[in-house]
Amino acid sequence: MEQAKKGIFGFPKGFPTVLGTEFAERFSYYGMKAILLYYMIATLKDGGLGFNNTSAVAIVSMYGALIYMSAVIGGWLADRIFGTSRIIIVGGIFILAGHVVLAIPIGAAGLFASLALLIIGTGMLKPNVSTFVGQSLDDDKDYDFVFSFFYVAINVASFISPFAVNYLWKHYGFHYGFGLAAIVMGIGLFVFIIGRATSLKHVSTPVPNPITRQEVGKLGGTIAAILVVVIAFFTITANIHQGYFALFNAKNQINAALLSNVVAFLAVAISISYFVRISSSKLVTKQERSKVLAFIPIWFAGVSMWAVQEGAGSIGADFVMKANLHVGGINLQAAWLQSVNPFVVMIVTAIMGIIYKLYADRLPNLFVRYAFGLLIVAGSYFLLMPAAAQGHGFSAMWVFGSVALTALGEVLISPVTYGVTNRLAPKAFGSQMMALWLLSNSVGQSMNAVTAPLYTSNPGLYFVIFATVPLVFAVVLFLARKPLTRLVEG
Numbered sequence: 001m002e003q004a005k006k007g008i009f010g011f012p013k014g015f016p017t018v019l020g021t022e023f024a025e026r027f028s029y030y031g032m033k034a035i036l037l038y039y040m041i042a043t044l045k046d047g048g049l050g051f052n053n054t055s056a057v058a059i060v061s062m063y064g065a066l067i068y069m070s071a072v073i074g075g076w077l078a079d080r081i082f083g084t085s086r087i088i089i090v091g092g093i094f095i096l097a098g099h100v101v102l103a104i105p106i107g108a109a110g111l112f113a114s115l116a117l118l119i120i121g122t123g124m125l126k127p128n129v130s131t132f133v134g135q136s137l138d139d140d141k142d143y144d145f146v147f148s149f150f151y152v153a154i155n156v157a158s159f160i161s162p163f164a165v166n167y168l169w170k171h172y173g174f175h176y177g178f179g180l181a182a183i184v185m186g187i188g189l190f191v192f193i194i195g196r197a198t199s200l201k202h203v204s205t206p207v208p209n210p211i212t213r214q215e216v217g218k219l220g221g222t223i224a225a226i227l228v229v230v231i232a233f234f235t236i237t238a239n240i241h242q243g244y245f246a247l248f249n250a251k252n253q254i255n256a257a258l259l260s261n262v263v264a265f266l267a268v269a270i271s272i273s274y275f276v277r278i279s280s281s282k283l284v285t286k287q288e289r290s291k292v293l294a295f296i297p298i299w300f301a302g303v304s305m306w307a308v309q310e311g312a313g314s315i316g317a318d319f320v321m322k323a324n325l326h327v328g329g330i331n332l333q334a335a336w337l338q339s340v341n342p343f344v345v346m347i348v349t350a351i352m353g354i355i356y357k358l359y360a361d362r363l364p365n366l367f368v369r370y371a372f373g374l375l376i377v378a379g380s381y382f383l384l385m386p387a388a389a390q391g392h393g394f395s396a397m398w399v400f401g402s403v404a405l406t407a408l409g410e411v412l413i414s415p416v417t418y419g420v421t422n423r424l425a426p427k428a429f430g431s432q433m434m435a436l437w438l439l440s441n442s443v444g445q446s447m448n449a450v451t452a453p454l455y456t457s458n459p460g461l462y463f464v465i466f467a468t469v470p471l472v473f474a475v476v477l478f479l480a481r482k483p484l485t486r487l488v489e490g
Helices: 015-041 053-069 071-082 084-102 107-135 140-172 172-197 213-238 256-279 286-313 315-322 334-360 366-382 387-389 397-411 415-424 427-450 450-458 459-477 483-489
Strands: none
Touching: 015 053, 015 084, 015 107, 015 140, 015 286, 015 315, 015 334, 015 450, 053 140, 053 256, 053 286, 053 315, 053 450, 071 084, 071 107, 071 427, 071 459, 084 172, 107 140, 107 387, 107 415, 107 427, 140 172, 140 256, 140 334, 140 415, 172 256, 172 387, 256 286, 256 427, 256 450, 286 315, 286 334, 286 366, 286 387, 286 397, 286 415, 286 427, 286 459, 286 483, 315 334, 315 366, 315 397, 334 415, 334 427, 366 397, 366 415, 366 483, 387 459, 397 415, 415 427, 450 459, 459 483
């Protein structure tokens, strides 16, 4: 690595600035999400919106799905128009605006306006922060080490934020908790803007595949067509007051089932189109194409993992309310559940980061590690079967333990995949390939939204199905480890 790019402890120069920005984004995201479902289902008297549980679970899942879906737009804007550093700043402004709107007590209108801003902003920022870290590295050997500690640092924010936001909610109300998320995001955005002109000025973030004048015209036509379809959809459905295809029912409540299916369809369709587009592009070499092919099973493994892991913010948040939160003389708070995952992740990932640095040549095959991680993720939902059978009054430790087990499996998959995605990405599609990895999260969460009615009616069956899927993919990856490894190595 060039001396100019070295920082403290061998990390890239300016690395703390990037960590500060992602720290703020994760703090705001997990802090807000820790109380979002409770805000939606709380009565108007208690400062909430009065949504039913099924709709709230579906909407929280859709929100998560759309955030990661919008990463496709952020990746495209970085690769074709802005470059990574400028789009990170634009995304941060949208996120800040979204949290400010949610901090204002203006009811359901404020909620949906805030979610829209957060979806757009996070889609711009999240894939490009990870890509930006990769652009600051010269040595491929540092990928697993740097990205592991990058993962640790951002999970510190995810761990702290639910406690802080929950405290403000309990003592002052929901909107004070949402306001804290806005303040932290504002600080993080300011730090990145200053750092980009100082400690990060050595990092080159050119536009790898600039858009041409001919493509600008086609893009305008595509955007216009999408707007026409969206406006037509909302106009038609808003005027249908009965039946499945109504956007609102007779009580003017949003049709979460319809929107869940729309979001799931979009997530799957966009993922397929991106795989086809990248693998068939003339800008992709034969060797790069083989690596894209190897990325497909990794992506599916991600879908099955995220469906369980991200379920903690929707399914888990609802399920833990059925539990006995008084454990060992301690009165647990439901919102604390969201801190379990980052707590386990930051500790175990730090350990794994050291292992990657010291024993990289002695570790099991990448796909063997993926398979083992998926087995652990599957076990986390099987662990909930006794609690689901009991129905109510079970110990909250079943749920807290399940989330902890999921986090352990996640550590073997997600942190490494950020580096793997950077290595497997064709040169012309760096940010868009990262967005494709984030789309696996979108598909997983959209599956949660679609199956929300199944969860509320039969939690036991829901847990069995969502535990079986990663179990199947674990077996597939283990059996196909040798040919997949050959594809990765080109």
